[in-house]
Amino acid sequence: MDASFVDINNDMYVYATYMMDNSIMVADGVDLYAPNISVLGSYTIENFGTITGDINVCAGCQLTIHNMGVFNATFDLESGASIVQVVSSSTDMQSINFNTDYDLHVINAEGLSLSGILAFGADADSILLRDSFVVWDVYDVNLDKLNLDGNIKIKIDNIDVYADVPILSDVPDNVNVRIITNESNPLFVVRTHVVDNNLYMTRVRETDYTKILSKDVGAFVNSLRDDGTATSLTGALDNATTMGAINNIVQNSGRLSPINLMKPIRMLNDFETLNFNPDVGIGADYLFADEFYVTGLNLTLGTGTDNFNFGFRMYLDYIMATDSFDEFSASVLGMTAYGDYRMHDIVVRGALGANMSVFDMDNVFDGNGASDNPYGFSCYGAMDVGYLFDADNNIYLMPYVGVATEYMKILNDNDSALTMRGGLDIGYRFSVLGILYDYSAYANMDMDGDVVAGVRVGFMSDIDMIGGHGEIGFVDNDIGRGYKITAGIDFKF
Numbered sequence: 001m002d003a004s005f006v007d008i009n010n011d012m013y014v015y016a017t018y019m020m021d022n023s024i025m026v027a028d029g030v031d032l033y034a035p036n037i038s039v040l041g042s043y044t045i046e047n048f049g050t051i052t053g054d055i056n057v058c059a060g061c062q063l064t065i066h067n068m069g070v071f072n073a074t075f076d077l078e079s080g081a082s083i084v085q086v087v088s089s090s091t092d093m094q095s096i097n098f099n100t101d102y103d104l105h106v107i108n109a110e111g112l113s114l115s116g117i118l119a120f121g122a123d124a125d126s127i128l129l130r131d132s133f134v135v136w137d138v139y140d141v142n143l144d145k146l147n148l149d150g151n152i153k154i155k156i157d158n159i160d161v162y163a164d165v166p167i168l169s170d171v172p173d174n175v176n177v178r179i180i181t182n183e184s185n186p187l188f189v190v191r192t193h194v195v196d197n198n199l200y201m202t203r204v205r206e207t208d209y210t211k212i213l214s215k216d217v218g219a220f221v222n223s224l225r226d227d228g229t230a231t232s233l234t235g236a237l238d239n240a241t242t243m244g245a246i247n248n249i250v251q252n253s254g255r256l257s258p259i260n261l262m263k264p265i266r267m268l269n270d271f272e273t274l275n276f277n278p279d280v281g282i283g284a285d286y287l288f289a290d291e292f293y294v295t296g297l298n299l300t301l302g303t304g305t306d307n308f309n310f311g312f313r314m315y316l317d318y319i320m321a322t323d324s325f326d327e328f329s330a331s332v333l334g335m336t337a338y339g340d341y342r343m344h345d346i347v348v349r350g351a352l353g354a355n356m357s358v359f360d361m362d363n364v365f366d367g368n369g370a371s372d373n374p375y376g377f378s379c380y381g382a383m384d385v386g387y388l389f390d391a392d393n394n395i396y397l398m399p400y401v402g403v404a405t406e407y408m409k410i411l412n413d414n415d416s417a418l419t420m421r422g423g424l425d426i427g428y429r430f431s432v433l434g435i436l437y438d439y440s441a442y443a444n445m446d447m448d449g450d451v452v453a454g455v456r457v458g459f460m461s462d463i464d465m466i467g468g469h470g471e472i473g474f475v476d477n478d479i480g481r482g483y484k485i486t487a488g489i490d491f492k493f
Contacts, residue, residue, distance in 0.1 A: 005046070008032055018053070026051060026069065037073075039063050047071065057081040071096045085124075087112075093120050101125050106132055111155075113137050118146075133180075136167075143168065148175045155180045159190060159203060166198035186212055186243060207238055212246065217256065220365045229363050230255055233325040254323040256365050259413035262376050264292045264319045265332060265357060266408065267482045270452050270475045272336045273351045273382035273404055274423075274444055277469065278302040278309035279460070283488025285317065289480050292321030296332070298488070310339040319357075328361040330376075347386045347398060354379040359410075367412035376410035382421070398425045404446060421446035434462045442473075450477035458490065465492040 005023045011031045012018075018034035023044040026032050030049035037055045044064040045051070052072040057063045059078035065071075065085045075083060075098060083102040087093050088109050093116070104121035106112065109132035117134065121127045124145070131150035137157075148171060156162060159181050171177065171194055179190045179201045189206045192199055207225075210218035221237060224230045233253055240246045254261045267287060280301055287294040294317050302311025312335060319330040334355025341348050357376040364371050386400030401422040408415045427440030436459065443453040454473025461467055471486040 005044075008049075020045075028069070057083065065096065066092055067094045067096055068092050069094065075100045075102075077101070087117075087120070090116075095120070098123065103128065105130065106134070108132060109134060111135060114154075118143075148172065148177070150175065152177045153180055154178070156190075156201070157182045159201065162201060164200065166200060167192075168199040170197050171199045185241075187241065187246065205238065209237070212243075213250070216368055217250070217365065220369065221256070223370065224255070224363060227363075230326060236325055249325070252323060253325055254328060254361065255326060255363060257413065258364050258366070258374060258410045259408065259415050260323055261321075261328065261330070261359050261361070261364075261374070262357075262378065262408045262410055262415075263479045264289070264294050264321055264330075265355065265376065265378055266406070266479060267475050267477075267484075268294060268317065268332070268334075268355075269353070269378060269380040269406055270450065270477070271473060271484055272313075272334075272353050273380055274442060274452055275313070275336070276309065276338050276340055276349055276351070277458075278304040278311055279458075279467070279469070279490040280311075280493065281467075281469070281488050281490035283469070283486055285315070285484060285486050287482055287484040289482035291323065291480070292319060294319050294332075300488075300490075302338075307342045308339070312337050313353075315355075326361065328359055330357045330359045332357040342388065345388050345390075347388050347400070348384070349386070350381070350383040352379075352381040364411065371411055374411050376408070378406065378408040380404070380406045384421075384423075386425070394429055396425075396427050396429070399423070400425070417448065419446040419448050419450075436460045436462065436467075448477070451475070454484070460490060460492055462492075466490070467492070 005025045007025050008030055009027045014034035017036040017038050019038055019040060020043060021040045025046040026049040028048040032051045034053040037053045039055065039057045039061060042062045046066045047069040050070045054074050054076060056076045057078060058081060060080040062082045062084060067085065068091055077100050084105050085096060085102060086105045086107055088107055102124055103126045104124040105128045106117055107130045111133060113135045115138050117127065126145045126147060128147045128149060129152060133153040135155045152175060154177065156179055177192050177199055179192050181190050187206055188203055190201050190203050192201050206212060209221040212218060221234065225234045233255060236249050237246060240249060250256045252260060277300060283298045285296045285298060296315050296317030298313055298315040300311060300313045302309065304310065314335045317332040319332065321328055332355050334353060336351055336353030338351040355378055359374050359376065362372045364374050382402055382404040384400040384402030386398040389397045404421050405418045421444055423442065423444035425440065425442045427438060429438045438458045441455045445451050452475045454471055456469065456471045458469035459467045467490040469488050469490055473484045475482050
C-alpha cells in the first residue's frame with residue numbers, strides 16, 4: 001500500500017466519478033461528496049469529516065478505513081476485494097453502515113474493553129486483535145471470530161472465574177499473550193500456558209525473591225535455593241502466602257537478619273548486669289529457652305571490705321540454638337567488671353562488660369552477599385543507686401533505681417538500647433558454727449518491660465575459707481523467657 005496520503009482540507013464536491021488513485025485523509029469538518037468513488041488500488045481512507053457517495057473497490061484490492069467522522073456511503077466490492085476497518089482507540093470506534101462484508105482490525109489499542117470491541121464489530125466477518133492491550137470483561141461469549149496476532153495484553157479482574165477454563169482457542173504459536181490482573185498480593189503472579197491451542201491462565205506463587213524483597217536480599221534468598229542450603233528457610237518463605245508472613249520470616253531468621261543470632265547473648269548480658277557477687281570462685285552456668293541453651297564456665301576474682309567491693313568475672317560459653325529454620329552454634333568469650341560502694345545506707349553499684357562470639361553457620365547475609373562463620377560483639381553496662389535497709393546485718397532489703405545500656409553488632413547488623421531500670425534485692429544472712437549462710441532474691445524491671453528475677457543461696461566457712469553458691473533465675477523479654485541455673489565453689493582469702 002502506498003504510504004503517502006492526499007490531504008483533503010477543503011470541501012470537495014465531485015459530480016462525476018472520483019478516481020481514488022492514492023490514500024486520502026479527509027480533515028475535520030470537511031465534506032467529500034461524489035456520486036461514485038472508485039478505489040483503484042489497495043489504499044487507505046482516514047476520515048475526520050464526512051464522506052458521501054457509492055464506493056467501489058477494485059478487484060483484488062483492499063480498502064483500509066480509519067474513521068473518526070461520518071460515512072454516508074454504500075460499498076461495492078469487485079471480485080476478491082475486501083474492506084478492513086481499523087481502530088486503535090475509542091476515538092476511531094465510529095460506526096460505518098457497511099452493506100457488504102468487512103473485517104475489523106484492532107491494532108495498537110490501549111485499554112479498550114473486549115465487550116466494546118465485540119459489540120462494535122458485531123457485523124464484521126472477523127475481528128483481528130494485534131499488538132494491543134484490552135480489558136477482558138466478558139465471560140462465556142463466542143469468540144470464534146476473534147483472531148490474535150503479535151503481543152497481546154489482557155487485563156482480567158476476576159481471575160477466579162477463569163481458573164482452569166480456556167480463555168481463548170486456536171491461539172497461534174507466534175502470539176504472545178500476557179495476563180494483567182488486579183492481584184494485589186505481590187507473592188502471586190498470573191501466568192499463561194497453551195494446551196492443545198487453548199490458552200489458560202494459572203495463579204502461581206512467585207519464587208523470584210528479587211521481585212518480592214529488596215534486590216540484595218532477594219538475590220541472596222535465590223542463591224540459597226540454587227545451592228540447596230537452608231531448605232527449611234526457603235521452604236518457609238515459599239509457603240508463606242502474605243507479605244506479612246514473609247517479613248516475619250525475614251525478621252526472625254538468623255541468616256537473613258544476623259542480629260537474631262545474638263539473642264542468647266542478650267539474655268546472658270541481662271544476667272551479667274545483675275551479678276555483684278564479690279567472692280573469688282569458679283562456677284558453671286546453664287541457660288535455656290525455647291530455641292536455645294547455653295552452657296559455660298566462669299571465673300570470678302573479687303575483693304572487698306564492708307563498704308567497697310570490686311571484681312572481675314570471666315566466662316566462656318557454648319551456645320546451641322535454632323531460629324525455627326536453621327540450627328547454629330556459637331562460642332562466647334567475655335568479661336564483666338563490677339563494683340559497689342556503700343555510704344551509710346546509700347549503695348552505688350555498677351557493672352561493665354563485653355564479649356566476643358563466633359558462630360558456626362555458613363551463608364549468612366552480610367548486607368550484600370553471603371558470609372560464613374560470622375563474628376559478633378556486644379558490650380553492656382549498668383549503674384544503680386539503692387537504699388539499704390539492714391536489720392542487724394541479718395535481714396536486708398535494698399530497693400534501687402538505675403540505668404542500663406547495651407550494644408550489639410554482627411556483620412552489618414547492629415542494635416542498641418538505653419533504658420531506666422529499677423528493682424529490689426532482699427536477703428537473709430546468718431552464721432552457724434563458723435559457716436556464713438546467705439539466702440537472697442532479686443527482681444529487676446526496665447522501661448522496655450524486660451524482667452529479670454531469681455533466687456541465690458551461698459555459704460562460706462570462716463575456718464576452711466571455702467564455700468559455694470547456687471542460683472536459679474529467669475529473664476522475660478521480647479525474645480521470650482529464659483532460665484539460668486548457676487552453681488560454683490567460692491574461696492576466701
